[in-house]
Amino acid sequence: MAEEVKVFGVWGSPFSRRVEIALKMKGVKYEFIEEDLANKSPLLLKYNPVHKKIPVLLHNGKPICESLVILEYIDETWKGTSIFPQDPYKRAVARFWARFIDDKCLPTLWKTCWSQGEEQEKGKEEACELLKILDNELKDKKFFGGDAIGPVDIVANFIGFWLGIIQEITGVEVLTKEKFPKLCQWIDEFINYSIIKENLPPRDKLKAYFQTRLPNK
Structure with missing residues:
Protein backbone atom coordinates (compact mmCIF):
# COMPACT_ATOMS: atom_id res chain seq x y z
CA MET A 1 0.00 0.00 0.00
CA TRP A 78 11.33 6.05 8.53
CA LYS A 79 14.74 4.51 7.97
CA GLY A 80 17.61 6.42 6.45
CA THR A 81 19.53 9.34 7.90
CA SER A 82 19.11 9.50 11.67
CA ILE A 83 17.91 12.85 12.95
CA PHE A 84 18.22 12.21 16.68
CA PRO A 85 21.32 10.57 18.19
CA GLN A 86 21.04 6.82 18.81
CA ASP A 87 22.53 7.04 22.29
CA PRO A 88 19.75 7.57 24.94
CA TYR A 89 21.75 10.16 26.87
CA LYS A 90 22.57 12.17 23.75
CA ARG A 91 18.91 11.96 22.69
CA ALA A 92 17.86 13.34 26.07
CA VAL A 93 20.38 16.18 25.78
CA ALA A 94 19.10 17.02 22.27
CA ARG A 95 15.52 17.10 23.60
CA PHE A 96 16.61 19.42 26.42
CA TRP A 97 18.22 21.96 24.04
CA ALA A 98 15.32 21.77 21.58
CA ARG A 99 12.94 22.62 24.44
CA PHE A 100 15.24 25.41 25.65
CA ILE A 101 15.11 27.00 22.19
CA ASP A 102 11.33 26.65 21.87
CA ASP A 103 10.36 27.58 25.42
CA LYS A 104 12.93 30.28 26.18
CA CYS A 105 14.81 31.61 23.16
CA LEU A 106 12.15 31.96 20.47
CA PRO A 107 9.47 33.79 22.52
CA THR A 108 12.08 36.21 23.92
CA LEU A 109 13.73 36.93 20.55
CA TRP A 110 10.38 37.43 18.81
CA LYS A 111 9.03 39.75 21.50
CA THR A 112 12.27 41.76 21.67
CA CYS A 113 12.41 42.38 17.92
CA TRP A 114 8.83 43.65 17.74
CA SER A 115 8.73 45.67 20.98
CA GLN A 116 9.89 49.25 21.62
CA GLY A 117 11.47 51.45 24.27
CA GLU A 118 11.99 50.05 27.76
CA GLU A 119 10.38 46.72 26.95
CA GLN A 120 12.80 46.24 24.06
CA GLU A 121 15.87 47.10 26.17
CA LYS A 122 14.81 44.62 28.84
CA GLY A 123 14.14 42.03 26.14
CA LYS A 124 17.58 42.58 24.60
CA GLU A 125 19.28 41.84 27.93
CA GLU A 126 17.29 38.64 28.37
CA ALA A 127 17.81 37.60 24.73
CA CYS A 128 21.58 38.12 25.01
CA GLU A 129 21.74 35.95 28.14
CA LEU A 130 19.90 33.15 26.34
CA LEU A 131 22.00 33.44 23.18
CA LYS A 132 25.15 33.37 25.31
CA ILE A 133 24.05 30.00 26.71
CA LEU A 134 23.50 28.68 23.16
CA ASP A 135 26.81 30.14 21.98
CA ASN A 136 28.62 28.35 24.81
CA GLU A 137 26.82 25.09 24.08
CA LEU A 138 28.21 25.06 20.53
CA LYS A 139 31.76 25.00 21.93
CA ASP A 140 33.98 24.12 18.94
CA LYS A 141 31.37 22.04 17.16
CA LYS A 142 30.24 22.67 13.60
CA PHE A 143 26.61 21.93 14.52
CA PHE A 144 24.89 21.47 17.87
CA GLY A 145 25.09 17.70 17.51
CA GLY A 146 28.62 17.58 16.10
CA ASP A 147 29.57 17.28 12.43
CA ALA A 148 26.08 16.68 11.03
CA ILE A 149 22.73 18.48 11.21
CA GLY A 150 20.68 17.19 14.13
CA PRO A 151 17.40 17.99 15.90
CA VAL A 152 18.72 21.03 17.77
CA ASP A 153 19.95 22.62 14.53
CA ILE A 154 16.59 21.98 12.87
CA VAL A 155 14.73 23.48 15.84
CA ALA A 156 17.09 26.48 15.84
CA ASN A 157 16.18 27.27 12.21
CA PHE A 158 14.42 30.49 13.31
CA ILE A 159 17.72 31.75 14.77
CA GLY A 160 19.61 30.54 11.71
CA PHE A 161 17.50 32.30 9.08
CA TRP A 162 14.37 34.15 10.21
CA LEU A 163 16.00 36.20 12.98
CA GLY A 164 18.51 37.90 10.65
CA ILE A 165 15.72 39.08 8.34
CA ILE A 166 13.61 40.38 11.24
CA GLN A 167 16.62 42.22 12.72
CA GLU A 168 17.28 43.82 9.35
CA ILE A 169 13.69 45.06 9.07
CA THR A 170 13.16 46.23 12.64
CA GLY A 171 16.67 47.60 13.15
CA VAL A 172 16.96 45.66 16.42
CA GLU A 173 20.39 44.11 16.89
CA VAL A 174 20.58 41.18 19.26
CA LEU A 175 22.55 38.51 17.43
CA THR A 176 25.80 40.00 16.09
CA LYS A 177 29.19 38.56 15.08
CA GLU A 178 30.94 40.64 17.72
CA LYS A 179 28.84 39.26 20.57
CA PHE A 180 28.22 35.72 19.34
CA PRO A 181 30.96 34.56 16.97
CA LYS A 182 30.24 30.83 17.39
CA LEU A 183 26.52 31.22 16.73
CA CYS A 184 27.22 33.32 13.65
CA GLN A 185 29.69 30.72 12.39
CA TRP A 186 26.99 28.09 12.98
CA ILE A 187 24.49 30.20 10.97
CA ASP A 188 26.88 30.28 8.00
CA GLU A 189 27.31 26.49 8.14
CA PHE A 190 23.58 25.93 8.68
CA ILE A 191 22.15 28.02 5.82
CA ASN A 192 24.73 26.65 3.39
CA TYR A 193 24.10 23.01 4.28
CA SER A 194 22.46 21.63 1.12
CA ILE A 195 19.26 20.17 2.61
CA ILE A 196 18.69 23.34 4.66
CA LYS A 197 19.51 25.72 1.81
CA GLU A 198 17.00 23.96 -0.46
CA ASN A 199 14.25 24.12 2.15
CA LEU A 200 14.33 27.72 3.35
CA PRO A 201 11.59 30.12 2.26
CA PRO A 202 12.57 32.76 -0.34
CA ARG A 203 14.37 35.55 1.54
CA ASP A 204 12.73 38.39 -0.44
CA LYS A 205 9.24 36.98 0.07
CA LEU A 206 9.82 36.56 3.81
CA LYS A 207 11.29 40.06 4.06
CA ALA A 208 8.26 41.54 2.28
CA TYR A 209 5.93 39.64 4.60
CA PHE A 210 7.64 40.93 7.75
CA GLN A 211 7.68 44.48 6.41
CA THR A 212 3.88 44.43 6.42
CA ARG A 213 4.04 43.80 10.19
CA LEU A 214 5.96 47.00 10.90
CA PRO A 215 3.98 49.69 12.75
CA ASN A 216 2.67 52.62 10.67
CA LYS A 217 2.50 50.53 7.52
Whole structure:
Protein backbone atom coordinates (compact mmCIF):
# COMPACT_ATOMS: atom_id res chain seq x y z
CA MET A 1 0.00 0.00 0.00
CA ALA A 2 1.30 3.43 -0.92
CA GLU A 3 1.98 5.65 2.05
CA GLU A 4 0.06 8.87 2.37
CA VAL A 5 2.05 11.70 3.94
CA LYS A 6 0.71 15.23 4.17
CA VAL A 7 1.97 18.33 5.94
CA PHE A 8 -0.43 21.09 6.92
CA GLY A 9 1.68 24.23 7.26
CA VAL A 10 2.48 27.77 6.19
CA TRP A 11 5.21 28.56 3.66
CA GLY A 12 6.95 31.12 5.89
CA SER A 13 6.70 29.26 9.19
CA PRO A 14 9.94 27.98 10.75
CA PHE A 15 7.84 25.30 12.50
CA SER A 16 6.48 23.97 9.18
CA ARG A 17 9.96 24.04 7.67
CA ARG A 18 11.32 21.87 10.49
CA VAL A 19 8.94 19.10 9.46
CA GLU A 20 9.77 19.47 5.77
CA ILE A 21 13.52 19.37 6.46
CA ALA A 22 13.11 16.17 8.50
CA LEU A 23 11.04 14.50 5.77
CA LYS A 24 13.58 15.54 3.11
CA MET A 25 16.42 14.15 5.26
CA LYS A 26 14.60 10.81 5.31
CA GLY A 27 13.73 10.97 1.61
CA VAL A 28 9.99 10.80 2.30
CA LYS A 29 7.63 12.12 -0.38
CA TYR A 30 4.80 14.26 0.96
CA GLU A 31 2.06 16.65 -0.05
CA PHE A 32 2.25 20.16 1.43
CA ILE A 33 -1.10 21.79 2.24
CA GLU A 34 -0.84 25.56 2.69
CA GLU A 35 -2.99 26.89 5.53
CA ASP A 36 -4.37 30.39 5.98
CA LEU A 37 -4.03 31.00 9.73
CA ALA A 38 -6.61 33.80 9.59
CA ASN A 39 -9.10 31.33 8.14
CA LYS A 40 -8.10 27.86 9.30
CA SER A 41 -9.36 24.94 7.24
CA PRO A 42 -11.87 22.46 8.68
CA LEU A 43 -9.24 19.75 8.16
CA LEU A 44 -6.65 21.56 10.29
CA LEU A 45 -9.22 22.03 13.07
CA LYS A 46 -10.21 18.38 12.76
CA TYR A 47 -6.64 17.08 12.93
CA ASN A 48 -5.41 19.46 15.63
CA PRO A 49 -8.49 20.26 17.72
CA VAL A 50 -6.47 20.97 20.87
CA HIS A 51 -4.02 23.67 19.72
CA LYS A 52 -5.56 24.44 16.32
CA LYS A 53 -2.05 25.22 15.03
CA ILE A 54 0.31 24.19 12.26
CA PRO A 55 2.26 22.08 11.56
CA VAL A 56 0.30 18.85 11.45
CA LEU A 57 1.77 15.71 9.89
CA LEU A 58 -0.84 13.34 8.49
CA HIS A 59 0.54 9.83 8.02
CA ASN A 60 -1.91 7.32 6.51
CA GLY A 61 -4.80 9.30 7.97
CA LYS A 62 -3.28 9.61 11.46
CA PRO A 63 -2.46 13.15 12.62
CA ILE A 64 0.65 14.06 14.63
CA CYS A 65 0.86 17.59 16.06
CA GLU A 66 3.60 19.86 17.49
CA SER A 67 6.84 20.16 15.50
CA LEU A 68 9.13 18.61 18.16
CA VAL A 69 6.84 15.59 18.50
CA ILE A 70 6.63 15.32 14.70
CA LEU A 71 10.44 15.34 14.36
CA GLU A 72 10.74 12.37 16.72
CA TYR A 73 7.90 10.57 14.96
CA ILE A 74 9.56 11.03 11.56
CA ASP A 75 12.89 9.79 12.93
CA GLU A 76 11.31 6.69 14.48
CA THR A 77 9.01 5.88 11.53
CA TRP A 78 11.33 6.05 8.53
CA LYS A 79 14.74 4.51 7.97
CA GLY A 80 17.61 6.42 6.45
CA THR A 81 19.53 9.34 7.90
CA SER A 82 19.11 9.50 11.67
CA ILE A 83 17.91 12.85 12.95
CA PHE A 84 18.22 12.21 16.68
CA PRO A 85 21.32 10.57 18.19
CA GLN A 86 21.04 6.82 18.81
CA ASP A 87 22.53 7.04 22.29
CA PRO A 88 19.75 7.57 24.94
CA TYR A 89 21.75 10.16 26.87
CA LYS A 90 22.57 12.17 23.75
CA ARG A 91 18.91 11.96 22.69
CA ALA A 92 17.86 13.34 26.07
CA VAL A 93 20.38 16.18 25.78
CA ALA A 94 19.10 17.02 22.27
CA ARG A 95 15.52 17.10 23.60
CA PHE A 96 16.61 19.42 26.42
CA TRP A 97 18.22 21.96 24.04
CA ALA A 98 15.32 21.77 21.58
CA ARG A 99 12.94 22.62 24.44
CA PHE A 100 15.24 25.41 25.65
CA ILE A 101 15.11 27.00 22.19
CA ASP A 102 11.33 26.65 21.87
CA ASP A 103 10.36 27.58 25.42
CA LYS A 104 12.93 30.28 26.18
CA CYS A 105 14.81 31.61 23.16
CA LEU A 106 12.15 31.96 20.47
CA PRO A 107 9.47 33.79 22.52
CA THR A 108 12.08 36.21 23.92
CA LEU A 109 13.73 36.93 20.55
CA TRP A 110 10.38 37.43 18.81
CA LYS A 111 9.03 39.75 21.50
CA THR A 112 12.27 41.76 21.67
CA CYS A 113 12.41 42.38 17.92
CA TRP A 114 8.83 43.65 17.74
CA SER A 115 8.73 45.67 20.98
CA GLN A 116 9.89 49.25 21.62
CA GLY A 117 11.47 51.45 24.27
CA GLU A 118 11.99 50.05 27.76
CA GLU A 119 10.38 46.72 26.95
CA GLN A 120 12.80 46.24 24.06
CA GLU A 121 15.87 47.10 26.17
CA LYS A 122 14.81 44.62 28.84
CA GLY A 123 14.14 42.03 26.14
CA LYS A 124 17.58 42.58 24.60
CA GLU A 125 19.28 41.84 27.93
CA GLU A 126 17.29 38.64 28.37
CA ALA A 127 17.81 37.60 24.73
CA CYS A 128 21.58 38.12 25.01
CA GLU A 129 21.74 35.95 28.14
CA LEU A 130 19.90 33.15 26.34
CA LEU A 131 22.00 33.44 23.18
CA LYS A 132 25.15 33.37 25.31
CA ILE A 133 24.05 30.00 26.71
CA LEU A 134 23.50 28.68 23.16
CA ASP A 135 26.81 30.14 21.98
CA ASN A 136 28.62 28.35 24.81
CA GLU A 137 26.82 25.09 24.08
CA LEU A 138 28.21 25.06 20.53
CA LYS A 139 31.76 25.00 21.93
CA ASP A 140 33.98 24.12 18.94
CA LYS A 141 31.37 22.04 17.16
CA LYS A 142 30.24 22.67 13.60
CA PHE A 143 26.61 21.93 14.52
CA PHE A 144 24.89 21.47 17.87
CA GLY A 145 25.09 17.70 17.51
CA GLY A 146 28.62 17.58 16.10
CA ASP A 147 29.57 17.28 12.43
CA ALA A 148 26.08 16.68 11.03
CA ILE A 149 22.73 18.48 11.21
CA GLY A 150 20.68 17.19 14.13
CA PRO A 151 17.40 17.99 15.90
CA VAL A 152 18.72 21.03 17.77
CA ASP A 153 19.95 22.62 14.53
CA ILE A 154 16.59 21.98 12.87
CA VAL A 155 14.73 23.48 15.84
CA ALA A 156 17.09 26.48 15.84
CA ASN A 157 16.18 27.27 12.21
CA PHE A 158 14.42 30.49 13.31
CA ILE A 159 17.72 31.75 14.77
CA GLY A 160 19.61 30.54 11.71
CA PHE A 161 17.50 32.30 9.08
CA TRP A 162 14.37 34.15 10.21
CA LEU A 163 16.00 36.20 12.98
CA GLY A 164 18.51 37.90 10.65
CA ILE A 165 15.72 39.08 8.34
CA ILE A 166 13.61 40.38 11.24
CA GLN A 167 16.62 42.22 12.72
CA GLU A 168 17.28 43.82 9.35
CA ILE A 169 13.69 45.06 9.07
CA THR A 170 13.16 46.23 12.64
CA GLY A 171 16.67 47.60 13.15
CA VAL A 172 16.96 45.66 16.42
CA GLU A 173 20.39 44.11 16.89
CA VAL A 174 20.58 41.18 19.26
CA LEU A 175 22.55 38.51 17.43
CA THR A 176 25.80 40.00 16.09
CA LYS A 177 29.19 38.56 15.08
CA GLU A 178 30.94 40.64 17.72
CA LYS A 179 28.84 39.26 20.57
CA PHE A 180 28.22 35.72 19.34
CA PRO A 181 30.96 34.56 16.97
CA LYS A 182 30.24 30.83 17.39
CA LEU A 183 26.52 31.22 16.73
CA CYS A 184 27.22 33.32 13.65
CA GLN A 185 29.69 30.72 12.39
CA TRP A 186 26.99 28.09 12.98
CA ILE A 187 24.49 30.20 10.97
CA ASP A 188 26.88 30.28 8.00
CA GLU A 189 27.31 26.49 8.14
CA PHE A 190 23.58 25.93 8.68
CA ILE A 191 22.15 28.02 5.82
CA ASN A 192 24.73 26.65 3.39
CA TYR A 193 24.10 23.01 4.28
CA SER A 194 22.46 21.63 1.12
CA ILE A 195 19.26 20.17 2.61
CA ILE A 196 18.69 23.34 4.66
CA LYS A 197 19.51 25.72 1.81
CA GLU A 198 17.00 23.96 -0.46
CA ASN A 199 14.25 24.12 2.15
CA LEU A 200 14.33 27.72 3.35
CA PRO A 201 11.59 30.12 2.26
CA PRO A 202 12.57 32.76 -0.34
CA ARG A 203 14.37 35.55 1.54
CA ASP A 204 12.73 38.39 -0.44
CA LYS A 205 9.24 36.98 0.07
CA LEU A 206 9.82 36.56 3.81
CA LYS A 207 11.29 40.06 4.06
CA ALA A 208 8.26 41.54 2.28
CA TYR A 209 5.93 39.64 4.60
CA PHE A 210 7.64 40.93 7.75
CA GLN A 211 7.68 44.48 6.41
CA THR A 212 3.88 44.43 6.42
CA ARG A 213 4.04 43.80 10.19
CA LEU A 214 5.96 47.00 10.90
CA PRO A 215 3.98 49.69 12.75
CA ASN A 216 2.67 52.62 10.67
CA LYS A 217 2.50 50.53 7.52
